[in-house]
Amino acid sequence: MSLAEKSSGFRSFLRTLREHYRIVHSNPLGRIGFWIVIFFLVIAILAPWLAPHDPWEMQYDKDGNFASLQPPSWKFPAGTTHLGYDLFSQLILATRTTFIIGAVSGIISILIGANIGLFAGFYGGKLDEILMRFTDILYGMPFLPFVIVLIALFGRKLEFVILAIVLIIWRTSARVIRAQTIAIKQRQFITAARARGCSNLRIIYRHILPNVLPLLLLYASFNIAWSIITEASASFLGFGDGNTISWGGMLYELWLSGKTRVAWWWFASPSLCIILLVTSLVFVSRAYEEVANPRLRKR
């Protein structure tokens, strides 16, 4: 953790990030993953301009016939659905949905998890006991069923899907960051800070937080990957927002239409996108793990 220990102020934070980026980049798989994530991110940002057709508009081929279940061609690079919707446009717009879900639930969940972990670890005693018992109870909840039940009760809307995921996914990061906080709290520079008269909040956010930052970023990326998989799974089971397109939702439509026997292209492209994005996130995380856990670097 020596990297982050020196950090104070925004500029050194940036320097630390650049250094972390270099570590990720020095790992071949991490580098590939990083650029794939950036590629998807650009698509997500530019989605409405990149999509050639309205994703929910029936398409016609050049003879003016209804383009139902067309395999990939120059006109429809990813083929069409049984209702003649252009899958390529759906894929592009779904990328945006996926990024919104991943980023929002990843960030919110890491904020919750980090704060609970920091406070529980730093204060210890009763507060620690209460927060960690609560986390343990959450660990007793089966993950996907929890998300499904909440979506069913709240309603099938994008913000509720995100809320349902956030409500359970923070548990892992809270535990990990608590453990790290306890380890750091015993170090000498914390005692020194306390002797200087720093307030508890200042010690938590200015002295401990920078030191758990690598771990925090690592778990943020895990949370993003997990949110994406969870949303895809929930959507595939019919617990997604019907008004926004997602990769899991596209596969749900395929399953509902009963065209699994014929429309391989309808299956292939959303599946590939999910696997590619999540694998890339995992590659980046694994490369980044060396920052969070320098012991690994020596091996």
Add this chain to the structure above:
Amino acid sequence: MLEYVIRRLIYMLITIFAVASILFVVFRLLPGEATLQVISPAMDDAVQDRMKAAFGLDKPLWQQYFIYLKNLVSLEWGRSFVSAQRVIDILQYRFWNTLLLMASGMCMTLVLGIGFGIIMAWKRNSSIDIGGTIAGLVFQAAPPFVTGLLLLMILSYRLGLFPTGGMYPAGQRPDGVLALLMMPAFWERIVLPTITVGLYYITTPMLIMRDNMLEVLGSDYIELAKAKGLKPSVVMFKHAARNALLGVVTLASIMVGFAIGGQVVVESLFSWPGMGQLMVESAASHDYPVAQGTFLMLAILVIGLNFLTDVWYCYLDPRIKISSTGLA
């Protein structure tokens, strides 16, 4: 050991109780009032009141809560809104089906995962090692419905090797587990769901086993075993693998929690009549008593399996007794 087990047992009961209480709050207080499913607002007010009284819904919330807890303990889990069957009866049948599929998936995961992990550590940095790592990460990133659909499309639709779903042919419901296990049609149907679940969970034990093996292989007693002139395979499997297994056991408890999620997806995909499929169906049709009961049952399964893995771990590594609760 005994003290640890008892404390862990009490702790398990408290967690189940807490989960049940949260369920009560979630199903009673959230928007989309569950009672609307049965007591329609179109009914006469007097009828509505009488029905509410019959269900005990006119009582204050805290009384409802105690009635709820009493009913949970006495296994009165209510009746399905849809089929009017008792929830506990539905669950009884579904529970074993889920356990059956989970057990076979877990067996595949652990045997293959640990096996490959050992081989990968043995042939460190070879193409087997690198290829195995990448394949593992890809399988982990592929949600189970993607793997499952792919298997269905290739092995069932194209090649016609396996039936597309269910647990036994329609109209041939076997009486009892033994009769089920004797059916060739059952074994044909369990293959695809097992592979799907297994592939999804194989990565974690495989990579952990590999890392643990590498760590263990660096220790002195392995050097000694090698120096004694033992065969490399004996050193690998008899000396190193045993100690490396310990870390996989700790992971088992985390895996169990996630396994339920994969189970839900795979059961729905292969129409496997288990609790996961029931969960999805009941939540989709707003059959709240069934959804609530199934969720609680799945939670008990997770908590119970966590308990078992903790006790097992304590048995394997007695050092854990010293730490207070051992709830890593």
